[in-house]
Amino acid sequence: MRDDQYEEHTSVQVHVDAGIRTSPAGNGMRPIELPCRIRRWRDTGRVAMEYLDTDGGTVPCGAATRAGVHGRGVKHTLINSRAIGRSRTVDDVVAAVANQAGTVVPCTLAGDGPSDRSCRVRIRARTGDGKTVHHTYTVPASQLRQADDGSWWLASWVARERLDTYTDRAEEPIDERPWLGTEALRRQLHAQVEAIRHEEAEAAEAERQRREKAEAKAKAKREEARRQRERDREAAPEPKPDPETEREKENEKWRKILIRLEKRENVAVRIYGWRPSGSGYYTRTQEDVPACDLYYTASGKSVYIVEDDDYVGCRRKALTNVEILGAAEGAEQ
Numbered sequence: 001m002r003d004d005q006y007e008e009h010t011s012v013q014v015h016v017d018a019g020i021r022t023s024p025a026g027n028g029m030r031p032i033e034l035p036c037r038i039r040r041w042r043d044t045g046r047v048a049m050e051y052l053d054t055d056g057g058t059v060p061c062g063a064a065t066r067a068g069v070h071g072r073g074v075k076h077t078l079i080n081s082r083a084i085g086r087s088r089t090v091d092d093v094v095a096a097v098a099n100q101a102g103t104v105v106p107c108t109l110a111g112d113g114p115s116d117r118s119c120r121v122r123i124r125a126r127t128g129d130g131k132t133v134h135h136t137y138t139v140p141a142s143q144l145r146q147a148d149d150g151s152w153w154l155a156s157w158v159a160r161e162r163l164d165t166y167t168d169r170a171e172e173p174i175d176e177r178p179w180l181g182t183e184a185l186r187r188q189l190h191a192q193v194e195a196i197r198h199e200e201a202e203a204a205e206a207e208r209q210r211r212e213k214a215e216a217k218a219k220a221k222r223e224e225a226r227r228q229r230e231r232d233r234e235a236a237p238e239p240k241p242d243p244e245t246e247r248e249k250e251n252e253k254w255r256k257i258l259i260r261l262e263k264r265e266n267v268a269v270r271i272y273g274w275r276p277s278g279s280g281y282y283t284r285t286q287e288d289v290p291a292c293d294l295y296y297t298a299s300g301k302s303v304y305i306v307e308d309d310d311y312v313g314c315r316r317k318a319l320t321n322v323e324i325l326g327a328a329e330g331a332e333q
Contacts, residue, residue: 005042017088018193032192034093090189098179104145104153105173113138121152123159125171132174137162145180153180247312254311258304261295268325269294269305271317291328 018030107121121144122136139162143155159173269289274282295304295314303322306314 007042014093016090016093016189016193018196029088030193030196032189032196034097034189090186090193093189094182094186097185098182103156103176103178104180105156105159105176107144107152107154107159109152110136113141117141119144121154123154123162124174125159125163125167126174128170133171135163135166137166147180153177251310251312254314255309258295258306258311258314261297261304264294264296266291266328267294268292268328270323270325271305271315272321272323288325291330294322294324 013031014034015029015031017028019028105123107123110120110122113119117140118138119141120136120138122134125133125135127133137159139154139158143158145153147153156173156176163171163173269292271287271289273285273287275285277283289305289307291307293306295306296319297303297316300319302316302318304314304316305322
């Protein structure tokens with residue numbers, strides 16, 4: 001058989017719970033590689049697979065099928081993807097694979113096959129009337145498995161196919177057993193999970209150290225900036241503000257406030273007031289302002305008196321205590 005007649009893949013990716021919680025909402029699922037050999041013949045669409053053991057040998061698993069390959073590819077059509085997709089632990093994956101793998105039957109080697117990919121084996125079967133018979137068939141070498149005790153085992157589906165094809169009576173293989181690769185596959189998948197845990201633990205530790213270093217560096221930088229500011233202040237103390245400049249700023253602030261009020265310019269006024277004269281008595285006083293500007297408050301009950309554009313020094317008086325004498329001397333009529 002030519003190698004270009006089929007496509008071959010060597011793994012299927014499944015997700016299992018690795019017991020890693022990176023956040024309270026994390027589900028701990030991580031992808032691992034399920035080691036297997038998958039072949040799909042291009043002309044017929046026939047699919048066959050065999051799982052790989054940790055020692056590099058092959059473990060027979062499942063019958064060849066004519067399952068169609070649609071959309072997601074041969075890797076996902078080979079195994080019962082729904083059963084694998086519901087798996088949550090390594091044991092769940094192994095159980096799902098073992099269920100798909102079927103069983104094996106004992107056999108003995110009976111010589112080489114017509115090619116290096118096949119061999120002849122002898123199997124036992126039981127007839128309908130309970131008699132034990134022996135048959136010798138040519139089978140694919142990939143469907144044979146040698147156990148640790150040296151015995152040879154053949155995939156049950158191959159034995160049943162040969163019995164159904166070459167015998168005229170109903171016969172069943174003898175001494176069927178579960179798939180032999182369960183423990184080997186479990187050890188291999190557990191090793192992958194442990195490797196993932198170790199790798200992510202190292203990555204988490206490296207990330208923690210990186211953050212600690214970054215925080216320490218940022219803290220040191222902030223501290224150095226604070227010390228530099230202190231040194232700069234000690235070396236060059238801040239200049240005291242100029243009183244004249246400050247007064248100009250305050251004067252401008254009051255000017256912006258007063259210009260929004262009703263204004264009367266260049267008038268002479270007399271301001272009345274009271275001062276204590278002793279024994280609880282007050283004496284009425286008066287002050288003449290020859291030139292000023294008046295700014296009336298919104299209520300109309302008081303007025304701001306501004307002399308020589310000195311808005312900071314303006315005085316606010318009740319309108320009843322201010323008498324307008326007329327236009328200021330020299331003001332335009």
